[in-house]
Amino acid sequence: MGTLRFMSTSSVRTASASGDRAPQPRYFQVKLALEKRIAELEPGMSLPPERKLATELGTSRTTLRRALAELTAEGVLSSTQGSGNYVAPPKLVHVRQLTSFSDDLGAAGLTVHSEIIDADQPSADADLATHLDIDKGAPVERLVRLRIVNDEPLALETACLPIPLDGLVDAVTTSGSLYATLHRFGIEICDVEDSVQTALATPDQGRHLKVATGTPLLLIERTSRDADGRIVEWTRSFYRGDRVRFVARGTL
Amino acid sequence: MGTLRFMSTSSVRTASASGDRAPQPRYFQVKLALEKRIAELEPGMSLPPERKLATELGTSRTTLRRALAELTAEGVLSSTQGSGNYVAPPKLVHVRQLTSFSDDLGAAGLTVHSEIIDADQPSADADLATHLDIDKGAPVERLVRLRIVNDEPLALETACLPIPLDGLVDAVTTSGSLYATLHRFGIEICDVEDSVQTALATPDQGRHLKVATGTPLLLIERTSRDADGRIVEWTRSFYRGDRVRFVARGTL
DNA sequence: CAGTCAGATTGGCATATACCAATATGGTCC
């Protein structure tokens, strides 16, 4: 496979078209390379030994191990001392019960606002298509917002809607609430399914959330449906695990 | 303050009274030392620079930084490049809605069972006393169980009950379910409050859950009350973040 | 064939070192 060519880590700043593209740390590029490699393996299969992998990828074992550590922390790999690193099986799912959501948080006198990071209307790739239950390539509305509480970034939220809604961004900007805006567009949510899991911050996420790359995050995915069971929204929210704790109350 | 004396990392095995006590890695001892030190500081206060701290604690900067990284990942510290490491403010709390729990999981043909790690009746320390809303020093029932699915350890669960219940352990051992057992003891749960947050595996937790020290975990704390509002149970469950994903469904 | 043991293999821990990047500091100039 040959050694990788890494992007320069030096002071060269490649000013790219959209946004502040900083060069990613080497261990992260190694991680991406590993992910690509793992994608072509079956669960249970082993990776080459670390010392060999390191030279193969043109990096030190220390750096390689940092990448491996994150993949292990994410549940992509599992490693056994004396044996090797193996591709991990997919996650288990523990089904819980009812949960009702509210978009707000500003109960106790907290300053809450959102910053719109990105807003576009891309065509759905395979992954997004299945989550929204639409055809691949169909246009979708995407809205990336940074949730801020007390001037502290708390969550990075990407909402995807199956139907392009012109003027959505402006409406959300003024009202602040996506759900209130959807309501005024005549879209009514009546069914919700969401999941909670841990994730580790990518360099980009880390920059926005102001946490170090690799910090554990709480990833909350939400799928909302209308009365007819059609998916009207799919949202992935990455909450800072070091700043957030979710509490649920209920009566049996 | 002087340098610390570390436990030997060599092959000396100190066979202690209860259980398999392995010597803890050095970076973890450093972490504990830091925690003790941080406990005497106020949020916002800074730690000495890393290079100085390292020599002060008698370790290398690399090892120190691994300890610092975990504390930062846990939200205990926050660090700023070029400035320093600071004691972080306490976590925010996001209040959600209703959640109904079930103790079971064995829906889809999964092998589910528990292994009792520890069971005793200690007297409550300050922390435990406040969580159970009882007097400090009062006797409590404590039950530590390892939850296993498909021969894979999934969660480490510590349940605490405000009233010592003799024979509880045997009853739970046979029935497998804590809630079913409580029911037969005449204890009825009708109100639940729980929280979800991330945590990092300690060496002990890692050993039981078979994950590396520092792996992100989902920490779910649950407080159960009876009809009169009395707390009947306080449980901390550490789920393997790399193996579990919680899903909740609900209708608005 | 089964059991055992020595050695090789492989991941885990810790250190020393070097340099980069963001921040803080203090002096100079206007």
Added chain:
DNA sequence: GGACCATATTGGTATATGCCAATCTGACTG
């Protein structure tokens, strides 16, 4: 006093190296 800049300080990334500990392998032994 305020703006600016060079420099020191401090955290962030990456490498090379050594040794420990768990595991695996294969030869040897009964």
